[in-house]
Amino acid sequence: MLTVTNLNKTFNAGTVNEKHVIKDLSLTVNDGDFITIIGSNGAGKSTLLNLISGNVPVDSGRINLGGTDITYQSDVKRAKRIGRVFQDPMMGTSPDMWIEENLALAYRRTGRHTLRWGIKPQERETYRAALAQLNLGLEDRLQSKVGLLSGGQRQAVTLLMATLQKPELLLLDEHTAALDPKTAATVLTLSDQIIKEHNLTALMVTHNMQNAIDYGNRLIMMHDGRIIFDIAGEEKKKLTVEALLQKFEEISGSEFANDRALLS
Amino acid sequence: MSIATIVSGVAQGVLWAILTVGVYLSFRVLDVADLTVEGTFPLGAAVSVVLINKGMNPLLAVLIAVLVGMLAGVVTGTLITVFKIPPILSGILTMIALYSVNIRIMSDKATVSVAGSSIKDLIASLIKKDLFSGDLTKYYPYVLSITTGFICCALIVAVLYLFFGTELGSAVRATGSNPVMARAMGIQTNLMIILGLAISNGLIALSGSLIAQFDYGSALVNMGQGTIVIGLASVIIGEVLFIHKEHSFAYKCGAVVAGAVIYRTIIACALTIPGLKATDLKLITAIIVAVALALPVFKTRAADVKKRRTNLGEAQGC
Ligand SMILES: Nc1ncnc2c1ncn2[C@@H]1O[C@H](COP(=O)(O)OP(=O)(O)OP(=O)(O)O)[C@@H](O)[C@H]1O
Ligand SMILES: [Mg+2]
Numbered sequence: 001m002l003t004v005t006n007l008n009k010t011f012n013a014g015t016v017n018e019k020h021v022i023k024d025l026s027l028t029v030n031d032g033d034f035i036t037i038i039g040s041n042g043a044g045k046s047t048l049l050n051l052i053s054g055n056v057p058v059d060s061g062r063i064n065l066g067g068t069d070i071t072y073q074s075d076v077k078r079a080k081r082i083g084r085v086f087q088d089p090m091m092g093t094s095p096d097m098w099i100e101e102n103l104a105l106a107y108r109r110t111g112r113h114t115l116r117w118g119i120k121p122q123e124r125e126t127y128r129a130a131l132a133q134l135n136l137g138l139e140d141r142l143q144s145k146v147g148l149l150s151g152g153q154r155q156a157v158t159l160l161m162a163t164l165q166k167p168e169l170l171l172l173d174e175h176t177a178a179l180d181p182k183t184a185a186t187v188l189t190l191s192d193q194i195i196k197e198h199n200l201t202a203l204m205v206t207h208n209m210q211n212a213i214d215y216g217n218r219l220i221m222m223h224d225g226r227i228i229f230d231i232a233g234e235e236k237k238k239l240t241v242e243a244l245l246q247k248f249e250e251i252s253g254s255e256f257a258n259d260r261a262l263l264s
Numbered sequence: 265m266s267i268a269t270i271v272s273g274v275a276q277g278v279l280w281a282i283l284t285v286g287v288y289l290s291f292r293v294l295d296v297a298d299l300t301v302e303g304t305f306p307l308g309a310a311v312s313v314v315l316i317n318k319g320m321n322p323l324l325a326v327l328i329a330v331l332v333g334m335l336a337g338v339v340t341g342t343l344i345t346v347f348k349i350p351p352i353l354s355g356i357l358t359m360i361a362l363y364s365v366n367i368r369i370m371s372d373k374a375t376v377s378v379a380g381s382s383i384k385d386l387i388a389s390l391i392k393k394d395l396f397s398g399d400l401t402k403y404y405p406y407v408l409s410i411t412t413g414f415i416c417c418a419l420i421v422a423v424l425y426l427f428f429g430t431e432l433g434s435a436v437r438a439t440g441s442n443p444v445m446a447r448a449m450g451i452q453t454n455l456m457i458i459l460g461l462a463i464s465n466g467l468i469a470l471s472g473s474l475i476a477q478f479d480y481g482s483a484l485v486n487m488g489q490g491t492i493v494i495g496l497a498s499v500i501i502g503e504v505l506f507i508h509k510e511h512s513f514a515y516k517c518g519a520v521v522a523g524a525v526i527y528r529t530i531i532a533c534a535l536t537i538p539g540l541k542a543t544d545l546k547l548i549t550a551i552i553v554a555v556a557l558a559l560p561v562f563k564t565r566a567a568d569v570k571k572r573r574t575n576l577g578e579a580q581g582c
Contacts (some may be wrong), residue, residue, distance in 0.1 A: 013408070079450040092448065094441040097434075105438055108431055109450045115427075118434035145510065 002029040002052070002169055002201070007061035009047055009225075021047045023225035025061070029169070029203065034195050036203045036212035038244075039222030040257040045205045048222070049171045052203075054078040059226065066168050080110045083162030085155065085175040085191075092158030095147030098124045099138060099157060102146055103127045106161035130160055134190060150182030156190055163194050170202040177207060188215070207258050223252045268402060270537055273529030275406035278413025279474045280498065281524035285420055286467035287495030288502075288520045293428075294440040294460040297356030300340045301468050301495060303362025304333045304487035308469025309476035309483035310369040316380040316477075326383060333469020334462040336362060340457030360421050361487075366485055377482040384477050387412050390412075409478045416474070417521050420467065424512035436460045439511075469494075490546045497549050498524035499554040527552070 009022040021044045029035060039045050050056040052063060054075035063071045070078055078208050086092050104119035107126075124142060131139040134156045138149075146154060162170060172191060176184035192215050196200050206212050210220055219236050221229035221244070228251045231239065236238060248256045282306065290298035307330040315325035335356055363378035370376045378384075387408045396404045427433040438446040439456040446453050468491075476483045502523020507516055534540060534548055 076447050076450055076452055079448050084448050086444070091442070092443050094438050094445055096441045097437060101434060105434060105446075105449045105451070111431075113431040113435040113451065115430045115432055118429055118431045 001031055001064075001066060003027070003062075003064045004048075004052070005062045006185070007048075007051060007063070008059045009044075009051060009056065010059055013059075021225050024049065025226060025262055027220070027227060029201060032199055033218055034192075034200070034202045035204070035218045035220055036216040037220045037222060038207070038209060038212045038258075044225045045222050046173055049084075049173050049203065049205065052169070053084055053171055054097060055083055068130075081168045083109075083170045084165030085158050085162050085170075085172045085234055087174040087177050089155045089158070089178055092161065093146045093154050095145065095177050097146060098143045099146055099149075100124060100127055102157060102161060103130070103164060104207040106164040109161075110165045120146060131157075133193075134160065139175065150167075151192035152179050152181075152187055155179060155187050159187065159194060160259035163200065166198050166200065168201065168225040170200050172202065172204040174205050174207060191215075209244055213237075213239045213241070213244070221248060221251075223248070223254075268537075269532050270296065270529055271403060271406045271410075274525055275409035275413070276475075276479055276532070277525030278410055278417055278521075278529055279471060279478060280494065281413065281417050281471075281521040282474065283468050283471035283495050283501070284498040284520050284524040285417070285424070286464040287355040287492070288499050288517070289424075289460060289464040289467070291496065291499065292440075293437060294457060294464070296344065296351045296461065297355070298340060298461060298464065299352060299492055300335075300336055300358045300461070301355075301492045302513060303366070304336045304411075304465045305472035305488040305491045306366050306483065306485060307336060307362050307369075308333050308472035309480075310376065310470070311475050312365045312473035313376050313378050313382075313483040314371075315371055316382050316524060317376065317379060319380055322379030322383045322386055322477075326470065329473045330470050333472075336469070337461035337463070337465030338458055340465070341461040344461075345454035347399035355551075360464065364487070366433045370483060370485065375482050377479055383412060383474065384408055385497050391527075396506050397578055405462035405478075411498045412474065412478065417472070418494060421514060421517040421521065422426060424463075424517055432459075478580045490549065493546070493549050493553055494527070497553045497563070498527040500553060501527050504556055504559060542576030557558075561564055 004025060004027040007022050007025045008020070010018060010020045012018050021042075022104075025044075025048065037045050041065060047056060054070070054073060054077075058071055061071070062069060065078075065081060084092070092199075094105070095097070097105075100119060104127075106116070107123060127142060128139045131142075136153055136154065136156055138157070146157060149157065159175070176187050179187060188211060191202075191204070194200070202216070204216065213236070217236070218230070218232035220227050220250050229247055245256050283301070287298075287301060290296050290301075290383065310394045311332050312329035316322050334371070338475045339361075340354050340358045343349045343357060344351050347426060391407060391411060393401070393404055396407075416562075428437060435446065435451045436456045437458060438449065438451060439453045440460065446456070472487065476487070480487065499520050500523070502516075502520035505526070506519035506522060509517070511519070531545060535542060535545065541549075
């Protein structure tokens with residue numbers, strides 16, 4: 001379980017560029033929750049995920065994961081328990097290393113880095129099986145450099161890397177936004193499949209309202225550093241994009257402004 | 265250009281190759297432009313020569329020189345990671361600091377000649393001079409350097425190959441290749457950078473120590489000047505001639521070793537050209553590096569011109 005309590009973040013505090021980005025935000029994520037997060041540009045979605053992963057330090061408030069307070073834990077330490085997929089497909093893999101070497105790093109995400117071999121022969125079977133699930137033909141290319149893969153393939157490999165060792169929490173920040181629509185759909189389906197199969201707890205930021213409705217068991221809408229709408233279960237399934245937009249305008253008193261949402 | 269010139273080039277090349285592997289590790293594997301090199305190289309020489317002159321076993325003296333070199337790498341790595349000083353500046357700071365340190369080690373002298381029993385003497389006791397007779401005696405010192413350099417390079421490439429195949433080594437490579445991903449994979453990138461720079465600078469100190477003993481016959485305060493460019497030139501020559509993206513790590517290490525040997529041979533031959541002086545070496549090196557670095561631009565230009573030609577040609581054909 002992830003609990004975020006009264007979280008605050010201000011960027012450039014004390015300067016003219018001061019911006020209070022996360023405002024007294026509280027959130028409880030139950031084990032097995034797959035939450036989609038939507039919100040206008042600058043609402044603080046990425047910042048929230050960065051605070052949880054430890055890439056951005058908090059100003060005040062607490063973050064607790066599975067009973068341990070991780071508010072002041074380093075990002076590297078948290079990475080042993082939290083899996084991430086970034087928006088940029090180039091971010092999540094090492095282009096100069098083979099597919100199997102990348103996966104071997106992921107396989108050792110939770111452990112220490114010792115002088116034992118970086119990859120054992122019998123692991124290859126595991127990797128091959130995992131890659132085969134992606135249906136991208138990568139299982140026969142274990143010794144190809146990741147740099148040679150397409151953005152979609154790389155993002156699929158990143159997804160695999162984030163989940164190869166079951167993470168207590170999976171963070172996806174618009175991880176299909178940089179892909180073409182068809183590839184984006186493939187990667188999204190894969191994400192859903194992996195999350196369901198391993199019963200993962202996940203937070204997924206998306207700019208696509210329909211996807212936000214279709215995937216996951218809970219939907220959160222963010223505006224101006226706050227969660228303004230949180231809906232789950234049957235109620236969520238019945239949502240429509242129009243209803244969501246209306247809800248947004250109702251609560252926030254402004255129009256939903258997300259450049260990428262308008263484009264899709 | 266004579267055989268003797270080429271052999272002397274190779275003899276220097278195998279010793280400089282150790283430095284080249286160090287530079288390859290920092291510049292290419294870690295992706296950190298580490299300028300500590302120019303301080304670590306004379307540091308390795310100074311420490312080992314001074315210890316040898318004090319009567320220490322030369323192998324032990326060299327080992328200590330390597331460890332001290334690694335320490336210099338740790339200092340630069342700490343400046344970069346803990347204190348967030350830009351890598352180039354961090355390297356320059358350590359390099360400048362080492363200049364003073366080296367002078368202290370050398371007791372305020374600009375040159376300290378090897379006066380004790382060195383690695384060269386050790387090798388010479390194994391490969392006897394009387395094996396060479398007549399005209400061949402002039403090759404004797406080269407044979408000593410080549411044997412030592414070759415053994416060192418082979419050992420280093422083998423050990424590095426094994427190391428970079430381990431979990432720890434993979435973590436270092438991942439850090440150099442994509443630090444964001446490395447951190448997301450639970451890798452302590454700061455430690456990896458420090459470790460990588462320590463290994464790199466240890467090798468560079470070893471190279472300086474051996475070159476002082478085999479080639480210069482002394483440790484010189486200024487022997488580090490220009491070493492970074494020499495190392496880069498060798499790396500680039502090795503890459504341009506032998507390396508494609510798909511090659512394995514051990515192969516790449518071997519290629520930069522070859523690059524160092526070729527570079528030194530070119531320089532040795534170039535210096536026999538009438539009118540060129542030993543002091544022109546750095547100018548030649550700079551030109552080689554500049555040309556090698558500019559090569560991709562030339563290549564794309566040439567390809568563009570070719571494309572334009574065929575395009576125009578086809579248009580006329582219609
Ligand atoms: N490191 C930073 N320094 C200063 N300001 C920042 C930083 N990171 C984010 N911000 C600001 O915080 C606000 C929220 O940014 P954030 O990236 O969390 O928004 P978002 O909800 O992810 O938006 P988008 O839909 O555009 O991705 C923005 O105004 C942004 O400019
Ligand atoms: Mg964002």
